[in-house]
Amino acid sequence: MGLRERKKEKTRLAIMDAALELFLEQGYESTTVEQIAGAVEISPRTFFRYFTNKDHLAMWFHDHGEEIMLETLAERPADEPPFTALMHALRAVLTDVQSSTPDDASRFLKLRKLLDGNPHLVGKSVARGARTERRLAEVIAARRGVDPDEDQLTHLIVAFAMSTMRVGFECPRRDGTMEEIQRRMAESIELAERCLRPGWDLRH
């Protein structure tokens, strides 16, 4: 990895950290791109070369999480029930965060805290989730051997999986430690599995 790339990554993280600090200190809405750029000593123009917009900052781990889910899904056995495979993919995202650097984990928790007080960002977050849902639906449709444009059950499986994830991630809000999030997510997955009929995701 060349100097150029390392420097870019460093700048990217510097922007991220400066932005998070400003957001948590003075609020998301009242923080401008100009302020963030100023704190990292780059021009506002350059900011937009790293992040397409301010919201994109808050979606930091969504891109990564989506990739983890898709990778995990690809590795799961083909005969595993789709929802089960999705639950594994979901757990993999959390595992990945935990096994990352302390700095990354800290950013993850700060972002979560940021979402807590900003319905607007929660909205953005679920909107980003809709994109993930589309991509997951493609994969699940392939696994099930159906056309994603024809099969409602495929979309229902993915939507239920994402719902399970959101419920585990968002609700209820307590201290917000990594351990708690993992515990809540496990609870949510277990709960969802108790709600669904055995074999519900195998029919077609």
Add this chain to the structure above:
Amino acid sequence: MGLRERKKEKTRLAIMDAALELFLEQGYESTTVEQIAGAVEISPRTFFRYFTNKDHLAMWFHDHGEEIMLETLAERPADEPPFTALMHALRAVLTDVQSSTPDDASRFLKLRKLLDGNPHLVGKSVARGARTERRLAEVIAARRGVDPDEDQLTHLIVAFAMSTMRVGFECPRRDGTMEEIQRRMAESIELAERCLRPGWDLRH
């Protein structure tokens, strides 16, 4: 209803229709507020007094749909299982559109067509749905006699209900007549009910 209110409503619909026409003709992104305002012969400033932003236009029926759902929910018997009640609320939204004026139904279908080709708007739509989900969760928590901040199942019930709605509404896309939407929605509801364990939404 005074002249003043009638005039406002007329302007509101005029903006809506002009905007829809422009969107479908030249695309959503490439239509500016200035153009819409020009087509209705109002100032751009006035546009923002009717709709908080351009996206708000595309969320036209969300506000109304949310109210219908909440009203329907309030009328459902208290001992009805939560998910069943939510499915009734969901059907009520479509019934309401069908029993409205032909103009309103036409706007509804145009909006749906608009969403089809704009992932950005689909994102906005599900973000708006997240707000509805929060409000529904309050009601369902009250029905179940639990604290919405403590009970994951409440949120799972609502999230599954909204998922069912989205799947029925969005997928798969065909001719897009009112009849088809209703049929797809009925299919989706039936499918969801087959996927879930009987009595899953009664536990606590």
Add this chain to the structure above:
DNA sequence: AACCATGTTGTCACAGTGTGCCATAAGTCA
């Protein structure tokens, strides 16, 4: 009818977002 309180509109100024363009500086490789 004249009057006033209230609501609606247009105009202006302004802050902020996001993009295209081009010159310049920095990293890369021969």
Add this chain to the structure above:
DNA sequence: TGACTTATGGCACACTGTGACAACATGGTT
């Protein structure tokens, strides 16, 4: 070193969204 690629900064610009104020329309009152 010199030739190249890529990142950056600065500039102008279009668009969004809001606050403030003046002009006007409406509805009710005397």
